[in-house]
Amino acid sequence: MGGLNGAVPEDRGLVLIVEDEGSIVELERLYLTGAGYGVHVETDGRRALDAVRRLRPAAVVLDVGLPGMNGVEVCRTLRAEGDWTPVIFVTARDDEVDRILGIELGADDYITKPFSPREVVARLGAIIRRTAGTADAGVRRVGPVTLDPGRRSASVGERRVSLTATEFDLLAQLMARPEQVFAREQLLSLVWGIADYSSSRTVDVHVAQLRTKLGPDGAIIRTVRGVGYAVGQPDG
Template sequence: PAHALPGLAGTAICRRLRAAGDWTPVIFLTARDDEVDRVVGLELGADDYVTKPFSPRELLARLRAVLRRTSGVSAEQPRTLGAVTLDPARRTVTAAGTPVQLTSTEFDLLAHLMARPGRVFTREELLAGVWGYAAHAGTRTVDVHVAQVRAKLGPDSVIRTHRGVGYAADA
């Protein structure tokens, strides 16, 4: 339609942002007001979903609410979960204060999980977000890398398996 985004649909853009671990605030502004469309947008990781017509006052209030929820969260700030601290800017990890040597991919995997503590990622989401692979590429590599990160973190590992679903970083 003439009113749609050029090139990619908003859902595809949101999916790519979230798969890449980018937690930039996302608000859908759309004429699509079916419940299914709203649920899909929110499940893809949108922070809000506003349907047309809307008033400028309502949009401003929703923008302020999303910014309140997301302000102060920087991708470059160190994150601590349990005994594990990950510093994205320096690309360092410590477990109980002891430096842990991770490969670049292992670091990216742990950073991706720790960016959203408690959020369960499927193997396919991790493949897309960490490796940039399509879901059909095979998920065994995710399991192998998770095992390697767990071994290196030892008893302080924050990666949990959610059987039949995927992995999450939990304290």
């Protein structure tokens, strides 16, 4: 289904909503268009994949519990294709295991039903602003890890590393001030744009994912026990 579409206004970009509950679609569409975003809607996972490839949206609001090809499979397929369009998962299950699974699959954020549509708009805005806001920043290097905000690219030596938008922005924040210790609450505010400190586990999961993707050089991200994280040359 692709009929519920809005024109793309000014520079806010197009958001793809993938949701099969009509009432939720209308609520999300109302608030997103009101915030200045263009909107395209799909209710089916396979059509959603085609829409991402064809329309290149600024972000995707993706329901996990879709019929047929579910949201998890959609996100997994996009990431396997090297498509790192920002994705916010929406699910009816408020389960930490599900949240962690979503992040490990490459989702940038996670919202559970019922939710405030204003929260969706705020989180989308934070992700899109972060993606656009790093374009003029200089290349950052710590040890063998290089981050190029203008190109939105990361590498370890000669090896390119694929990061989600949120993983990239978290690493960029840490690498902007090597050796500075960031509390989890600071990172939630700076990277996610939220002050819900009960979500601090989200920071830990993203850091774990970053370390995994950076391989042995993930040791540049140090845990400061009881406080948070810092980037710097690993000890030894």
